[in-house]
Amino acid sequence: xxxxxxxxxxxxxxxxxxxxxxxxxxxxxxxxxxxxxxxxxxxxxxxxxxxxxxxxxxxxxxxxxxxxxxxxxxxxxxxxxxxxxxxxxxxxxxxxxxxxxxxxxxxxxxxxxxxxxxxxxxxxxxxxxxxxxxxxxxx
Amino acid sequence: xxxxxxxxxxxxxxxxxxxxxxxxxxxxxxxxxxxxxxxxxxxxxxxxxxxxxxxxxxxxxxxxxxxxxxxxxxxxxxxxxxxxxxxxxxxxxxxxxxxxxxxxxxxxxxxxxxxxxxxxxxxxxxxxxxxxxxxxxxxxxxxxxxxxxxxxxxxxxxxxxxxxxxxxxxxxxxxxxxxxxxxxxxxxx
Numbered sequence: 001x002x003x004x005x006x007x008x009x010x011x012x013x014x015x016x017x018x019x020x021x022x023x024x025x026x027x028x029x030x031x032x033x034x035x036x037x038x039x040x041x042x043x044x045x046x047x048x049x050x051x052x053x054x055x056x057x058x059x060x061x062x063x064x065x066x067x068x069x070x071x072x073x074x075x076x077x078x079x080x081x082x083x084x085x086x087x088x089x090x091x092x093x094x095x096x097x098x099x100x101x102x103x104x105x106x107x108x109x110x111x112x113x114x115x116x117x118x119x120x121x122x123x124x125x126x127x128x129x130x131x132x133x134x135x136x137x138x139x
Numbered sequence: 140x141x142x143x144x145x146x147x148x149x150x151x152x153x154x155x156x157x158x159x160x161x162x163x164x165x166x167x168x169x170x171x172x173x174x175x176x177x178x179x180x181x182x183x184x185x186x187x188x189x190x191x192x193x194x195x196x197x198x199x200x201x202x203x204x205x206x207x208x209x210x211x212x213x214x215x216x217x218x219x220x221x222x223x224x225x226x227x228x229x230x231x232x233x234x235x236x237x238x239x240x241x242x243x244x245x246x247x248x249x250x251x252x253x254x255x256x257x258x259x260x261x262x263x264x265x266x267x268x269x270x271x272x273x274x275x276x277x278x279x280x281x282x283x284x285x286x287x288x289x290x291x292x293x294x295x296x297x298x299x300x301x302x303x304x305x306x307x308x309x310x311x312x313x314x315x316x317x318x319x320x321x322x323x324x325x326x327x328x
Binding site for chain 2: 025029030031032033034035037038041042044045048052065069072073075076079080083093094096103104105107108110111114115117118121122124125126128129130131132133134135136
């Protein structure tokens with residue numbers, strides 16, 4: 001996109017707010033609407049806005065595609081890994097109650113970790129898809 | 140009373156947007172209207188107290204998919220839909236009317252909105268609503284069901300998202316790298 005002062009200034013103000021909101025949605029999902037999926041999408045929209053305003057190459061420097069691929073698998077690994085960890089104290093797969101001393105604390109920890117995995121995977125997959133589509137137009 | 144008014148207004152806007160999408164030929168404007176359609180659906184979900192679904196609809200339907208469709212339009216470089224007036228539109232119209240009538244007939248069997256006797260409210264929902272605070276300590280029942288009671292399902296969904304990313308990478312992501320390696324192979328030969 002050609003140099004546009006208003007877009008640059010507005011998006012530079014908006015992007016930190018979008019990221020903070022994404023983190024709020026991520027970690028407040030237990031108490032209000034939201035969760036990992038929505039947070040991942042909002043977080044990726046911050047980077048997509050950056051890419052639209054400042055150009056794809058700069059955005060790929062901020063979020064290198066190799067790191068995105070690692071993050072996409074890391075999220076699934078965290079989710080599936082929490083399930084494996086719950087097997088060791090004798091629980092069922094993805095039964096978070098055995099993660100901590102009390103059932104409530106275990107459930108809380110498990111849900112937090114699992115939502116984090118969802119958020120990371122959704123964030124990176126959305127960006128992978130966007131970069132793949134938008135990158136096709138480049139020479 | 141105010142609920143009915145909001146419902147009717149939103150539904151009317153949804154219908155107007157849908158008709159506008161059908162009648163337009165500029166793909167850019169159509170994509171923008173798709174975004175508006177998604178936002179209106181999200182507002183409908185809010186009215187129906189499904190805030191989590193509304194959140195997802197607004198973020199994915201209006202945000203990400205609009206950007207992806209715009210990126211696709213930018214790739215195809217053809218802003219206008221090809222108009223072909225030669226074919227007769229009676230058969231599609233008949234198909235649409237019959238399908239629509241079948242759907243409307245199907246809704247007659249659906250229990251009323253918020254009906255406590257509905258099958259959805261009778262099966263596991265009461266258990267979740269009564270026990271989720273005691274068992275998980277999470278005030279948002281949707282999160283408790285999604286991440287804890289239905290943890291397996293959500294794991295599957297995450298794997299689906301992951302698979303979609305891999306599929307896109309395989310199909311259109313690694314093009315440039317492949318041509319580079321081919322060049323390298325040629326150089327080695």
